[in-house]
Amino acid sequence: MKPFNPLTRRQFIATGAAIASSLAMPGVAFASTSTSTLIQKAIPKSGEDLPVIGMGTSRTFEGSNDPQLINTLKQVTQAFFDLGGGMIDSSPMYGSAQQFLGQILPQIKNKNSLFAATKVWTNGRQSGIEQMEQSRQLWGIERFDLMQIHNLVDWETHLQTLQQMKAEGGIRYIGITTSHGRYHDDLQSILRKHKFDFLQLSYNIADREVEQSLLSIAQDKGIAVIANRPYQRGSLFRKVKGMTLPDFAQEFDCSSWGQFFLKFVVSHPAVNCAIPATSKVHHMQDNMQAGRGRLPDARQRQQMIRYFESL
Numbered sequence: 001m002k003p004f005n006p007l008t009r010r011q012f013i014a015t016g017a018a019i020a021s022s023l024a025m026p027g028v029a030f031a032s033t034s035t036s037t038l039i040q041k042a043i044p045k046s047g048e049d050l051p052v053i054g055m056g057t058s059r060t061f062e063g064s065n066d067p068q069l070i071n072t073l074k075q076v077t078q079a080f081f082d083l084g085g086g087m088i089d090s091s092p093m094y095g096s097a098q099q100f101l102g103q104i105l106p107q108i109k110n111k112n113s114l115f116a117a118t119k120v121w122t123n124g125r126q127s128g129i130e131q132m133e134q135s136r137q138l139w140g141i142e143r144f145d146l147m148q149i150h151n152l153v154d155w156e157t158h159l160q161t162l163q164q165m166k167a168e169g170g171i172r173y174i175g176i177t178t179s180h181g182r183y184h185d186d187l188q189s190i191l192r193k194h195k196f197d198f199l200q201l202s203y204n205i206a207d208r209e210v211e212q213s214l215l216s217i218a219q220d221k222g223i224a225v226i227a228n229r230p231y232q233r234g235s236l237f238r239k240v241k242g243m244t245l246p247d248f249a250q251e252f253d254c255s256s257w258g259q260f261f262l263k264f265v266v267s268h269p270a271v272n273c274a275i276p277a278t279s280k281v282h283h284m285q286d287n288m289q290a291g292r293g294r295l296p297d298a299r300q301r302q303q304m305i306r307y308f309e310s311l
């Protein structure tokens with residue numbers, strides 16, 4: 001983990017916005033000056049730093065082309081970049097998400113830190129190539145930073161294409177994804193035999209199945225990990241509804257349940273970033289605050305699990 005210190009001008013401005021927004025958000029207090037540090041982790045294959053909180057787009061960026069919805073998502077995306085965001089994750093599987101991103105991104109300021117990640121989700125070489133090109137045009141970007149094979153679909157075919165694209169500079173990193181416990185055995189053997197830069201999987205305080213398997217393989221092989229479903233699709237909040245945070249959460253600059261859940265995920269040594277999805281500006285502000293200040297250590301992580309499981 002590489003804390004950003006001293007702050008660049010952009011981060012200094014983002015920090016000010018974070019303080020202002022956390023004071024404006026009900027139930028969220030700004031704990032101490034140590035929360036001003038933006039946490040980044042290095043991608044093992046390149047050493048490039050990536051902020052630990054990214055943004056997912058499944059369901060939140062799906063809908064009809066309603067100007068009010070687009071305007072809200074624009075504000076969510078602007079808050080993401082203003083508060084130091086980097087990775088945005090999408091997929092052709094997510095309905096209108098890539099189209100909405102393409103409409104919104106040109107209107108966003110301070111987006112130099114964008115780390116554009118999408119997926120290929122189809123069968124066949126040519127169909128994969130065409131789908132990736134269509135995604136690029138929808139986003140309106142020159143190239144993707146990361147292209148992931150979605151849920152292992154036709155992975156052998158796409159891996160060859162992606163290796164060629166990477167060699168030619170068409171993408172920067174190659175990844176593969178899974179979610180909610182599917183294909184873990186297959187994925188383990190694929191990762192042992194083939195080279196990937198990124199692995200995306202489901203990991204959160206209630207679903208820790210990957211700790212003993214995929215996360216240790218990723219660490220051994222120097223593969224960056226993206227944690228999807230960090231809130232178990234929002235169901236973690238239902239479990240803690242109406243409950244106050246334990247006092248020990250202050251020890252790692254955590255002032256909301258959202259920060260508690262995200263800090264748990266990104267403090268695992270194998271995890272590079274979490275990609276919570278939200279359709280609300282105040283939730284984005286909350287999520288981005290989780291990428292600042294101290295993270296729980298190994299002892300505190302065990303304490304978090306015990307506390308959560310006792311509820």
Ligand SMILES: NC(=O)c1ccc[n+]([C@@H]2O[C@H](COP(=O)([O-])OP(=O)(O)OC[C@H]3O[C@@H](n4cnc5c(N)ncnc54)[C@H](OP(=O)(O)O)[C@@H]3O)[C@@H](O)[C@H]2O)c1
Pocket residue numbers: 055056057058059060089090150151177178179200227228229230231232233234237258275276277278279280282283284286287
């Ligand atoms: N196989 C794959 O490749 C795969 C599979 C699953 C997911 N993913 C990726 O991972 C991303 C995240 O997963 P997910 O969208 O399934 O679920 P998630 O991020 O675990 O949960 C999203 C839910 O949490 C709520 N939420 C967000 N921030 C909150 C906050 N601070 N306080 C309270 N509620 C909050 C959102 O509601 P509001 O809108 O009200 O904030 C939304 O209902 C996806 O969007 C997608 O990009 C990839």
